[in-house]
Amino acid sequence: QVQLVESGGGLVQAGGSLRLSCATSGRTFSSYTMGWFRQAPGKEREFVAAISWSGGRTSYADSVKGRFTISRDNVKNTVYLQMNSLKSEDTAVYYCAARLRGGVPQNIYEYDYWGQGTQVTVSS
Secondary structure (H helix, E strand, O other): OOOEEEEOOEEEEOOOOEEEEEEEOOOOHHHOEEEEEEEOOOOOOEEEEEEOOOOOOEEEOOOOOOOEEEEEEOOOOEEEEEEOOOOHHHOEEEEEEEEOOOOOOOOHHHOOEEOOOEEEEEEO
């Protein structure tokens, strides 16, 4: 069983920055693909970013390219999402997800475990 716990959400003004963290349990974290997704009120959950087990491959949604950066620390069993130049449309609950196979897919159904989410609110 894999447990994921997100942190780092909060309220920030437009143009500001936040860094989300996702701490995971499990001794094989270094073999997981990790992803970040988000869900705004009344909308479906959508892909934000993903990173391969080694960190060598990443994938981003077009809406966050150049503003968000995903990274991981396989010693600390943690994945991060650095969010810069935040916009009001980035307001959502952000979820961390783990995939027990390779690749950096953008489809939510490709991920096996999910965290509970952390709220990010960007005020304009």
